[in-house]
Amino acid sequence: MTRVYISRDMASVALGADAVAHAFEQVGCDVIRTGSRGLFSIEPLVEVETDEGRIGYGPVGTGSVATVLDGTHPGRLGKVEDLPFFASQQRFTFARCGITDPLSLTDYAARGGWKGLEAARAQTPQAVVDTVKASGLRGRGGAGFPTGIKWQTVLDAPASTKFIVCNADEGDSGTFADRMLMEGDPFCLIEGMAIAAHAVGAGHGYIYIRSEYPFACQTMRAAIDASAHLVAPFKLEVREGAGAYVCGEETALLDSIEGKRGQVRAKPPLPALQGLFGQPTVINNVLSLAAVPFILAKGADAYAAVGFGRSRGTMPVQLAGNVKHGGLYEIGFGITLGELVNGIGGGTASGCPVRAVQVGGPLGAYFPPSMFHLPFDYEAFAQAGGLIGHAGITVFDDSVDMAHMARFAMEFCAAESCGKCTPCRIGSTRGVEIIDRIIGTRDSLRSVRAEPVAERAVERFLDSALYSRSPDRIDVSIEAQTSLLRDLADTMKYGSLCALGGFTPYPVLSALDHFPEDFGAAAPAKEAAE
Known part of the structure; x- marks a missing residue:
């Protein structure tokens, strides 16, 4: 029986992946549904298992089953990981996305899953926090606050009850990394939260997901149930938001989890000291927590060795808008804005000149091509009057007003x-x-x-x-x-x-x-x- 791999990521499904998967099942193929590799111009992507490895074809329609299976399809890509878009990436966080069955514990463990949690639990909480500090990991959104400093504050806070909260309220236009990871590699996020719980002494965690992501909610709940015995005594649950953008702000998010109207709280007190239900709380977003398993499994030095200036590690950049090759591209900090837009993204989909790009969601700054020399770095963007935020880049051609x-x-x-x-x-x-x-x-x-x-x-x-x-x-x-x-x-x-x-x-x-x-x-x- 021929085994084929087809994404069930919602971006792929929107392009017809479910119908394509059904067509392959109808001819007797063993269809494995994965997350998306992250290049949407080749979706629906079908990978066929062969003696040479997994050979990709894309985009594939329902009428192309026979030509894919006999290898004559005009969209034959070869090994997907060898395509320039993927070969030049540094995939720390998204290493399994598009490759494994998202809900298979066997697949996850076979590709390095739970190694970080094992390493963390073999250390003291302070040692884990020190490792995260040494890695240089910063919050993957907003101002890029050092993750280890936040964890240290919660660890030092005297309280018998502490919480880990994952901010998965991905409301920025042109961003989809959180959704891709939750739908394509949910155990990675669970492992990161379990490591955080060990590091600060938390017993309960919440993943706050916007209701516009129903499949991400469904996948995360299934993954939590499947892995509960592995992360115990830490307990996790999903809370759905109602789509208010302001609930992406950490204190409004806490109010929403508590069942209140999502409104911003005055600070101090900081959530690290008085957060969810008045208890010390770690609040990190999906990409921050999902980076932690790599750091604990491979070591702080391996993570810190990649990056630029004070921005260490990798960033999953999301290319959207009027761009030829839209998708997720994970790379170390320091690559220039021009390389991302023109080199990786291929310029505009319309073929017209790029006039502006917005970095950091709907509240990010606009940059003209004259500033494409900027390195993708927290400090460089701050000095230029912008912010990296959740690393969404939206491209506009010369027709924009x-x-x-x-x-x-x-x-x-x-x-x-x-x-x-x-x-x-x-x-x-x-x-x-x-x-x-x-x-x-x-x-x-x-x-x-x-x-x-x-x-x-x-x-x-x-x-x-x-x-x-x-x-x-x-x-x-x-x-x-x-x-x-x-x-x-x-x-x-x-x-x-x-x-x-x-x-x-x-x-x-x-x-x-x-x-x-x-x-x-x-x-x-x-x-x-x-």
């Missing part, structure tokens, strides 16, 4: 704000109004500039539009409104209670700085992209 993208950031913040603090709740709404005035003035200027006597028309328009006809005579000139928008962004950045309001200025200010012509101002001098 950056003023509308800035407006989307403010509108998104207004829709998703928990409402607890004024800068976020009110500032985002005022931000939408200001950008609407800028866009309206810009479009009117463009219209009058198209008139036959352009210079006189523009002069007449500016005279009439300098002040509005409203009683309070709000100045509607582009320069004045842009200045007001910058002041508002400054207030939101430094006055908001959490990162939702605090990070919203990143896309707005970066759009203003790098693409002023889309706001009706003079275009910046062109710089050669490095």
